[in-house]
Amino acid sequence: MSALADAIRRGRPRLDLTRESPFAGLHRRHASVVDVVAQSIAATAPAGVMLVHPGAQFGRSGSLAFTELVLTVGLVVAVALVIGMFSRRISSTGSLYTFTTRGLGPWAGIVGGSALAMGYLAIAMNTLSSGAMRIAGLVTSEPGSIAGVAVAVMVCTTVITAGVIARGLRMSTRILLVLETIAVAAVLAISFAALSSTGWDLAPLVPRPTEFSPDIVMVGIAFALIGFVGFESGAALGPESRRPFASVPRGILVSVFATGAVVLVGTAAQLALVADDPTGPWASAAGIGWFVDLIVATSFLACSLAMTNAATRLAFALSREGVIPGVFGRVSPRGVPAAGAILIALVVLSVPSAVLLLGGSRDDLRIVTSPAGMIGFLLAYALVCVAAPVFLARIGELTTGAAVLSTVAGTALLAVLCTAVASTTATDPIGLVAVLAILGLVSSAGMVRLRRGTGVIERVGVHDWAVASDTIGGDGEVPR
Template identity: 35%
Template structure:
């Protein structure tokens, strides 16, 4: 008679609050990390500068690519509950080397988008408060928001996720209302801004595509809640797939509206850190303009908390696997959160924008630069995860033609966008490469010093003796 498999007494990810989060809370993680209302306002204006008249098509192509990536990730999410998200997924198809390369790229992506969101939140909060955009005021606002975001994540994700989702829904409604009012009031007078009507070359399209893809970054972060979700094999795939679909529709609508509105806008509006807010002020929308600023601040802040939540859980996974110091794998007994990992991200996520803004770098420059760095990190992680998916399914004897074609197609298209980012990113590429080298060097270090440690990469939740009934108790 075949003996049943022996179950471990303790889950590899014990300490987190397992099976607590509802689908709404899991969805809220992806939505807050993506920050659709803030992206609706910020991203189309950024894409418009390099992509010109092709902006709607660039946004459409980015939507198609990210929906494809999301579909590939659901093939993992339906079969395993992980804390490391894409990092853990990639390990199951490409092994520890591919996982650390992808995982470190993901760390850079989450951290950089947090930097970007703090810069954006500070800019809109300054506008809301009527403060002059001086280096000191911008840096102080970013510092306060950064500390508040990390403090929020330390207390747990359930409450913050629901609040973030509610604020995001309100913010999206405000953005739609403001853009609709501006389109209705637009009279088409004044000189046409040539930037908005120019036909872009290959370089402009590539830069625009990178920035457009950056608007979706974070949609996959629900995959880091596989352990904490109540029904992880259902909730996580749904959140990962439907978030980019809905976000894409919103971005396309917002992009089309901004192409129309910014055609005849003064040059200083297009160059502003808050172009839609400036247009609302020029049209005398008054209270609605102020509410828009408040909504965007809330959305950017939610993006910081969502990114920090996901980043902390990836570092937690690496700590539990002992490829990072074991302290990163510690959890709070009171809140069930990876408190050491979360605290460790405060210096880079909050410190970088504070230093740059205090040095006089414009918030828009910090926003665009960190978005580009994050896009390269996310794209590399997405490409490797999509490439790993067919190999993972083949390992478990579940590979069919659909996932094979989908995985290869998503990996190839993602690679092309990443190549464009690398070739045209300028000095930002050097920043990304220097930061990303930590992943390969980490793999090389353990490969030479303790190869057996790498066999633990890709940890995920599993049943324990305490989570099932003994035969006599059934």
């Protein structure tokens, strides 16, 4: 008999483990790496990004567009590696919020959590309204009825989103995986066809030195980064994943590399065509504008579901700590925070619906949601990079490589954040003021709760841990 088999045969229960983890009630240890990858990839919406962003990127940066995207992919990979420093040691539905709290303390954690929540909700609203408007444009050509059709599509999508999340984690992630896989496969096929039609002319990808400007590159990276935000959301599935300390960091890296590769191919194809028609290269090259709209809509609606899913898990962690109302921390018999999912889905629906029904447009919504998504995620990513070396030093595991990687990634993110804020100040001051006001109010409310709530500050940053039932002979656990 092997030593492992003998140890299993003679295994004794651990009597020092509690009966429940802080995330009791969740369906623990059932999700796989596939679920983490599906959540992360769907949140980045690579199919929709490939068809929408490159043309706008070219309009902003000219020949520097592809270079900016390559730099953005490198920065995202660095941030993913930093997140892996935490996710190999901590498992929490709070993801970056919990990581920042464990490194920099509860006050910084509240700021990071508020920024992350703002980012999730802003992108969820943006993609929900964008996907719905594209479907509405396919259904009707009457300008006066597009808003009503779009609201109807958003209502139907929200009902499906809340229902899917409430049914269970694996259902939501598998649906996301199927939708995004179909959309990405279609876009890749179009991309290769487009590249073939140009004779694989990659000259537009080469930057012209005369167009180089540090400010243009920084703003371009900030814009390109919007196409990758949400990749970290797979970390929120840690407590529900099998072998979370392996599956979560692995799943996040796989999703980053896959998304980066797909977006680079799609961008190369668009830039190869963009000289002929900068406003709509896909439609002009192949005459398939309706198909492009359908793919983008599918990808964006899947993104909205993924962002709502991530926001639900973040709210679950905050609720279990006592920072926000307890309803967000309740779980259904299926082991999912269904009530929180329904409430968050309704918030995501209500704002864009109100804007459209009151006579506004999607551009009116984006005045606030676009800078909210950009600033929220940049701030959350920067804080987790600053927190990583502090956390590792505290537990005696800081290495030179980890310190250098965290410092470089954090410095780059802060530089991009400052540039993005300066650019937004010049182009969209009203939106920036609204975003800063929202972030300030939410952070202040959280800090007040930390100071006044009984025992709240001691619970902030809570994470999952092994319980007696996770071990051999798990019936021998002791009460808390």
